Amino acid sequence: MTWLRNLIHVGSSSINPRTRNTSLLFLPTSLKHFTSEPNLQGSSSNIPRYSGLEPTKPDEKPRIVVLGSGWAGCRLMKGIDTNIYDVACVSPRNHMVFTPLLASTCVGTLEFRSVAEPIGRIQPAISRAPGSYFFLAHCKGVDTDNHVVHCKTITDGAKNLEPLDFKISYDKLVIASGAEASTFGIQGVKENAIFLREVSHAQEIRRKLLLNLMLSDVPGVLDEEKKRLLHCVVVGGGPTGVEFSGELSDFIIRDVHQRYAHVKDYIHVTLIEANEILSSFDDSLRIYATKQLTKSGVRLVRGVVKDVKSHKVILNDGTEVPYGLLVWSTGVGPSPFINSLQLPKTQGGRIGVDEWLRVPSVQDVFSIGDCSGFLESTGKPVLPALAQVAERQGKYLADLLNRIGKAGGGHANGARDIELGDQFVYKHLGSMASIGRYKALVDLRQSKDLLRCY
């Protein structure tokens, strides 16, 4: 059995020579940046305990490390000139989510894959260039003195895989790790509600909705329990909450009546909001949205959630709202990772940046997107946590870093004397929100003071 002996060596026969020759874009793999320290825990394991990407040498491309793969990080990576820089992205997610369409995937209007774009397609160098990488990992800490980030791989749900710690030296660091859904400290939200920020959330919502539809049809389930199972409660009347409620009511009218006819009279949607729905939109649009949603069967409830139990939400006035599906979309706040960083912050806990999106107290660190905000000293307001802001910041910063790189300041501590050029200026181009039944609101006002931010 000679063929078995070299089982774990890929022979040349395994590669189709034709395909190989045509992939001209492919560059040979180089592992020169890798290092590994001896295993302190014992020598039996094949995996050393702490390895990483070493600092780049002056004759090598400088390395930009990007934390996060949302609107800000991905737009930045797309814009980086990979002739100047290598890019290493650290994120728990190997794709970007087109968040405005996420609500449509919960009920099957769109495929999940339609709203997720792999990072390797956004910045192809990450898939192919020898010094560029994507790491499926959490960042655990930033050592700004030594220009190093510390990371841990994500192996959630994978059997027999231990997470691995590693570090990456950066020349420039861009913190774009976003914000976290806020629960306002209300008990039971994390345990019982589903957020709507990732593709996995949309999948969970879909699974739960279908499961409840099926379970409510089982003999022995009483009317009251059926109503509970099929009561979809959405907390938060911002664009996400409203869009999801609209999609749900479309789903009920279009699909449940046809495909779950036995239980169609039991299902309905309630949207709970403490203030006005869509408060950042113009009054007339808000009134229109309220009318349309009510017409589609969405019950709008003004109330403040006090407590979330496994089968019911309790409002401040004591009202109990039983639910089978609970979706929580009440805006975002700083993540524990951002909280843990010893960097200047805004009042709301975001990383404070100057007019060029730099973190002023340290060298070569920038921050964009929902996790960052202008410092008070800039005299500029903290911008809202919107895709529009993040995307614009990503583009601006990519251009800025490319300019710095071209001027020879790409390496660590190399940009001190370089002219940075124009400051980042945000111009709001308007807001949109779909409300179901092929209807949507568009607010083209440019005034920023209507936008909420944390």
Add this chain to the structure above:
Amino acid sequence: MTWLRNLIHVGSSSINPRTRNTSLLFLPTSLKHFTSEPNLQGSSSNIPRYSGLEPTKPDEKPRIVVLGSGWAGCRLMKGIDTNIYDVACVSPRNHMVFTPLLASTCVGTLEFRSVAEPIGRIQPAISRAPGSYFFLAHCKGVDTDNHVVHCKTITDGAKNLEPLDFKISYDKLVIASGAEASTFGIQGVKENAIFLREVSHAQEIRRKLLLNLMLSDVPGVLDEEKKRLLHCVVVGGGPTGVEFSGELSDFIIRDVHQRYAHVKDYIHVTLIEANEILSSFDDSLRIYATKQLTKSGVRLVRGVVKDVKSHKVILNDGTEVPYGLLVWSTGVGPSPFINSLQLPKTQGGRIGVDEWLRVPSVQDVFSIGDCSGFLESTGKPVLPALAQVAERQGKYLADLLNRIGKAGGGHANGARDIELGDQFVYKHLGSMASIGRYKALVDLRQSKDLLRCY
């Protein structure tokens, strides 16, 4: 807050009157079949402990209960005349899987949704007719004396949902619950290998493959570990194993070289088979398949697996084969549910049926698909566990039951004196297997003795 008071009552405003009027196929929901016994465990719960569908009355449509939603059960349900019968399907899966294309979904050639068809679309009465149902549940037992099946709902992965026991009275029972992947009692298979029989399996394979591709790129992972992570081992050289190996090698050539270029030299595929691959196919086709697979980089290993550990497979001769992904497709055997039934069996443990696919010792019970086989007394061979057989049996039995129903024998114990007509005769129309790179085998021989069965 008057609108909150009737929160769990759906008002008429929640339904679009236009949509309502156009859904002419919709029949009003009737719950007349439901019954519930008092809760023996205490009266605090809203859900009685044991409820069910009562026996049908002579003036009502007779009820066919179908266990399973595979090729056999779905083809049967599609063919049932719902003017004669109500249909209740009990299955852990609310859709049929088009199994021959499942392998293609693991690597993204096809969308998962393209190979899954909801049961409500296969037999629309299940979604709409007042006496027809789909129950997401396991069947726990069959009481042939009383014409009742006992079931338990499936709430896997759902938080805060207790499974519910219920029973269904049947007029005719069709057991089409299929077979189970066989492990031949080898230790560690269930814990470490992934089967390829459900959409969830294909999703797990895809997730694991991508996770391993990403993890193998992390700093500090040594060459040996990289090779292990990216070694995809397939056990079983039947059509499923071969098709999956072909798809994997396509994926490596097409996608890994482009999108995971850093690790492309580490990934490869090994197919382990104890005998010949594709043993039911003609010799010349088998030789062709072997050549093509080898050319695509699939390593064919002849060996018998003795033991499966978390990171390696051990063969009978002691050879250790490290793997990162292990897919197991060595055929099927009887499921614990089928084993538990006190019905006549074939030598291989399938439910024994007569020439009309009836279980001869009891009234009104039929069995089709992978879980059934001709009894020795029929003089016919047990048919192979193929979609082709199951599909043909489903069609035959639907016609037979429709004939019985038309002749007035649809109700329990009502078919004793009815002429059953032609026996079921299976004619093999040939076999197909894709082997990757847009190539496939087609074997049009009709001889049945080349087909393996358990």
